[in-house]
Amino acid sequence: MSKNLQEKSQSEEVDLGQLFKLIGNLFQRLYDFIASIFKGIFRVILLFLIHVFQRLKWYALAIVLGLVLGFVIDYLSEDKYGANVFIETNFSSSHQVYENMKYLHQLAKKDKDSLELARKLNIPVSDAAKLKGFYIEPDIDENEKMQMFVEFKEGLDSIAREEYTYDTFTSSIDYYSFNRHKIGVESTDRFIFGKLKGKFIQAITDNDYLINLKNVTLKNFEAQELSLIAEQKKIDSLMDIYLNIRDRESKKEAVVGSGTNFFMANSEDQTSLLVDESELINKISVIDRQRRQIQEDVVIQSNIVNVIADFPDAGYDISEWTDKKKFVLPIVLFTITFIGFLLIGLGQYLSQEDKKLKA
Known part of the structure; x- marks a missing residue:
């Protein structure tokens, strides 16, 4: 009996040993896999650095050329300035405001029709030519949307209330559902925004x-x-x-059971009035x-449209770093140079393989 117990104990130890060995092998494979990923990334970075170092003068030339061209283009280009006006619409005029904004943007951005733009805004043509775009969006945050959603659900029956979600509600509302909006204007003239006060609002509510x-x-x-x-x-x-x-009655001698009774006309029950x-x-x-x-x-x-916050007297720079050619061109020329060397290397490799196949 003791021999059987000893054999059973040894068998369990063997099983546990195999289990721990399998777990150890699993962790070792996981470790090797993660290590291989980092080794691969390191190898790619190393090969890239070796490639760049061997052709450093070409890449340096591409970067310097991009910087020079970028500075020249930025110097010759006009800066972009922007400013916002915040409005509140009345009489369901949001549709009209949005349509007029689309028309003004079309004139400034696409058609570049300074004459018509100057007529609409009642400004000189020279000023209208400096306007580059008109933009509008609702001035509302998520809290206000949630409040609108709660009020909307209160008007639904119990079944629709359960099925209608917040995402469905936000996707169904449009810009015209709101009263407050933010209007942005883009221009190459920093000081044109003060000239648009009053005239601009009149143009979008005509x-x-x-x-x-x-x-x-x-x-x-x-x-x-x-x-x-x-x-x-x-x-x-x-x-x-x-x-x-009351004053006259107060001056009279008081009589028991009498008082000042001043009643409203057309009353059946005068004591109650x-x-x-x-x-x-x-x-x-x-x-x-x-x-x-x-x-x-x-x-x-x-007013049809109330101005909550008007244009400032001067705009502010709205350029992004991607608009600066001194940053973009060096990256572009570096990338073109890198792709060019890759194509050259690929061509040489294919030529060698072709010779091996023919041999």
Whole structure:
């Protein structure tokens, strides 16, 4: 029995030894694989450095030539300047704004029609020729999108609410769904942006329907305020009458069971409509709030497009490093030289292989 237990123990030790050996071999293979990758990368880098070092004068010539040409081209080229204006649209005018922006961009970037651009913006042709592009995008962040999504889902039924996702919502909305937008202008003149103030906004909102809608809205606000003023005057007059009655009644000799009862007209239950000056004061406060709201609405909707932040007097450099030829040309010429040597080497290799095959 003890012999069987000893043989079983030895068998288990052999099995464990083989298991650990397999695990060790697995880790060794993994290590060798990772090491081979780094060795391959090192070999490629080494071969590249050897290649460049052996032809260093050619690569140095390519880089120097690229730098010289790049500095010359950058010196002769015009710098790019940009500035932004932030707007808020009223009366669903976003469609009109975007269409006008596309037209202005077409004139400046593609057609290069300085005459028409100058006419649209009411600026000299020489200034219009310096404008190189017009860009627009919604001025909104992810928090606002999420809030819009939550409000949208509240209007859906339970089934649609479960199926409709945030990604589906964001992909379905368009630029016209927002009221705030950022407009960017590109120019070769740093100081042209101050000249665009006022004229530019007028150019992107030129629409008879929107102008008429704005005028009608302002007239309605004016009529509402006049109505509130008239109502406030009536309440003030009523207050004066009521206070005068109270004053006269207070001077009379008090009679048991009598009092000052001043009732509103057209009332069946007059005991329930005894005038209380606190109610009149509350009505005046409500009217004051309504008037302040109207005055605020007039300021917001007095224009088709409100300028939240206007153009600065001077623009800022918007050039990227890829726009600088002194950086791009050396890289391009170095790459062309490298590809050229690779092609030469490939040609020599194929020629040698061809000779071996013919031999």
